[in-house]
Amino acid sequence: xxxLLKQCLRIVLVLFGISTIAFFLIHLSGDPVLxxxxxxxxxxxxxxxxxxxxxxxxxxxxxxxxxxxxxxGDFGESLKFHQPALDVVLERIPATLELTLFATVLSIVIAxxxxxxxxxxxxxxxxxxxxxxxxxxxxxxxxxxxIMLMLFFGVKLHWLPVSGRGGWEHLIMPAFTLAxxxxxxxxxxxxxxxxxxxxxDYIRTARSKGLAESIVIYKHALKNAAxxxxxxxxxxxxxxxxxxxxxxxxxxxxxxxxxxxKAIYTADYPxxxxxxxxxxxxxxxxxxxxxxxxxxxxxxxxSG
Amino acid sequence: MSNTAxxxxxxxxxxxxxxxxxxxxxxxxxxxxxxxxxxxxxITFISIAAPLLTSHDPIEVxxxxxxxxxxxxxxxxxxxxxxxxxxxxxxxxxxxxGSRVSLSVGFFAVVISLTLGTALGIIAGYFRGKTDxxxxxxxxxxxxxxxxxxxxxxxxxxxxxxxxxxxxxGLTDWTQYARLVRxxxxxxxxxxxxxxxxxxxxxxxxxxxxxxxxxxxxxVIVLATLAMARxxxxxxxxxxxxxxxxxxxxxxxxxxxxxxxxxATAWWLATLPGxxxxxxxxxxxxxxxxxxxxxxxxxx
Numbered sequence: 001x002x003x004l005l006k007q008c009l010r011i012v013l014v015l016f017g018i019s020t021i022a023f024f025l026i027h028l029s030g031d032p033v034l035x036x037x038x039x040x041x042x043x044x045x046x047x048x049x050x051x052x053x054x055x056x057x058x059x060x061x062x063x064x065x066x067x068x069x070x071x072x073g074d075f076g077e078s079l080k081f082h083q084p085a086l087d088v089v090l091e092r093i094p095a096t097l098e099l100t101l102f103a104t105v106l107s108i109v110i111a112x113x114x115x116x117x118x119x120x121x122x123x124x125x126x127x128x129x130x131x132x133x134x135x136x137x138x139x140x141x142x143x144x145x146x147i148m149l150m151l152f153f154g155v156k157l158h159w160l161p162v163s164g165r166g167g168w169e170h171l172i173m174p175a176f177t178l179a180x181x182x183x184x185x186x187x188x189x190x191x192x193x194x195x196x197x198x199x200x201d202y203i204r205t206a207r208s209k210g211l212a213e214s215i216v217i218y219k220h221a222l223k224n225a226a227x228x229x230x231x232x233x234x235x236x237x238x239x240x241x242x243x244x245x246x247x248x249x250x251x252x253x254x255x256x257x258x259x260x261x262k263a264i265y266t267a268d269y270p271x272x273x274x275x276x277x278x279x280x281x282x283x284x285x286x287x288x289x290x291x292x293x294x295x296x297x298x299x300x301x302x303s304g
Numbered sequence: 305m306s307n308t309a310x311x312x313x314x315x316x317x318x319x320x321x322x323x324x325x326x327x328x329x330x331x332x333x334x335x336x337x338x339x340x341x342x343x344x345x346x347i348t349f350i351s352i353a354a355p356l357l358t359s360h361d362p363i364e365v366x367x368x369x370x371x372x373x374x375x376x377x378x379x380x381x382x383x384x385x386x387x388x389x390x391x392x393x394x395x396x397x398x399x400x401x402g403s404r405v406s407l408s409v410g411f412f413a414v415v416i417s418l419t420l421g422t423a424l425g426i427i428a429g430y431f432r433g434k435t436d437x438x439x440x441x442x443x444x445x446x447x448x449x450x451x452x453x454x455x456x457x458x459x460x461x462x463x464x465x466x467x468x469x470x471x472x473x474g475l476t477d478w479t480q481y482a483r484l485v486r487x488x489x490x491x492x493x494x495x496x497x498x499x500x501x502x503x504x505x506x507x508x509x510x511x512x513x514x515x516x517x518x519x520x521x522x523x524v525i526v527l528a529t530l531a532m533a534r535x536x537x538x539x540x541x542x543x544x545x546x547x548x549x550x551x552x553x554x555x556x557x558x559x560x561x562x563x564x565x566x567x568a569t570a571w572w573l574a575t576l577p578g579x580x581x582x583x584x585x586x587x588x589x590x591x592x593x594x595x596x597x598x599x600x601x602x603x604x
Contacts, residue, residue: 013445014445017444018449028461135589139537139585139589140582141544141560141585143544143560144560147567150567151571238447239450242450242451242452242453245452246452246544246545261456264547272457272460275453279449280448280449287448
């Protein structure tokens with residue numbers, strides 16, 4: 001129970017920190033008003049806007065006000081959409097969640113069988129091929145993967161639509177792009193934890209009982225290797241959301257990632273702040289759930 | 305007289321192998337690491353020798369020659385062997401000069417984040433208490449956050465330039481060094497040789513400099529190589545989103561973003577810079593992975 005409370009406190013602390021960063025971010029350049037208004041704005045417009053946004057008050061007062069409003073979920077009005085920034089963000093959340101969820105499933109489907117395969121076929125030619133694929137996956141810029149998929153499956157073969165959101169066929173390329181980005185890390189963890197587990201005595205026992213190799217691998221070994229795998233999959237959510245920013249832009253996928261990039265281009269900073277805090281909230285709760293699950297799954301922690 | 309005094313020493317001495325040579329032999333046991341090293345050295349050479357490798361100016365516009373394909377395709381010429389872009393700039397020249405941006409961002413961003421992260425990690429792990437709590441909380445906050453988003457927003461506010469790119473990547477990516485070094489320092493402090501140092505009355509800074517820091521360095525170096533690969537990828541992503549190094553300077557990420565609209569007609573514009581990034585990052589990752597194995601007593 002103490003651990004749970006500590007975790008909750010941590011989330012609050014993290015959110016407080018992120019909100020602070022989000023607040024001071026727009027003051028980095030000196031004057032946030034000049035940042036948000038077009039360069040041809042007149043002095044009167046500048047003054048009126050400064051007053052309207054509260055930028056004429058002392059910084060400390062603005063900060064306290066911002067935090068107070070943020071707790072209530074009020075990040076002010078989006079300059080471009082003329083509606084509460086939070087609403088604009090929440091509208092885009094389902095698209096991003098759909099993409100990241102599907103990408104996570106896809107990355108697991110790629111990583112677990114390949115990871116197991118390379119763990120049980122050590123030092124074979126095919127294991128080396130998997131290793132090469134892992135390195136390539138880790139070294140490809142994510143947007144380039146997207147563009148290359150687009151070039152082959154969209155432009156050349158006309159199999160898949162190159163942009164937008166709609167049916168399954170729209171989801172495949174962006175999700176695969178993201179999956180290629182996170183699968184190498186998962187695969188490495190699957191491989192190393194399988195290698196670790198396969199050395200144990202109970203695996204030898206299971207084999208000596210005459211169990212089929214597939215049962216030994218999938219039932220005995222994989223189950224015991226599951227904890228680090230689940231942990232790494234969970235912690236990659238943050239990385240996925242970061243990757244979604246780029247992937248959504250490449251494929252014109254109407255999620256939070258695309259929204260935040262557009263908001264940055266149009267200097268719609270209330271919207272940027274809302275996006276930043278909401279994405280951080282998602283990542284923080286994900287990390288929290290992974291941590292709790294880890295405690296629940298790992299008997300060593302429970303007894304200790 | 306002096307001869308006889310020297311003689312026995314020479315007889316006993318084995319042929320001296322310098323430390324770096326021993327390390328290199330260990331490194332070269334696995335050919336994949338050597339391949340990675342060669343790739344990194346090749347790209348480094350290209351970026352230094354850029355003016356010798358191309359006679360074209362990477363930012364010179366020539367609208368008569370726009371969208372020329374690479375030499376192996378119809379209408380390709382040896383003069384522009386990797387083709388030209390939408391305003392007639394030579395792609396090979398831009399790739400060659402673009403390596404300077406990627407490598408300098410990767411290198412200097414890592415220098416900043418490594419220094420900052422190691423220093424804060426040592427302070428947190430060595431002095432513990434409130435300082436540790438403060439630093440660890442900041443690390444937690446920064447790690448709970450999509451790194452690219454923070455970099456993106458900061459650069460958008462500060463304005464895109466090479467210096468800002470290096471600063472932003474350096475100042476946002478120090479957390480993992482801090483976390484790693486803190487953990488190592490905590491366990492090092494309990495070890496006998498450090499405890500013995502205290503017993504002999506060594507000063508804190510001397511203990512840190514002579515005993516703590518050198519013992520953290522191997523794992524920091526491994527992290528640094530992988531972080532350099534990540535910084536180069538991140539620079540290309542930010543440049544791709546239009547928030548990188550400002551326009552005429554050739555940067556691989558930005559080349560891909562301007563080449564993307566031509567993907568159906570001029571595939572080489574978005575494809576080739578990606579291959580350049582792939583080679584660079586792959587080289588660093590392969591070499592870095594080999595260094596990690598080399599320093600890990602469990603492997604080999």
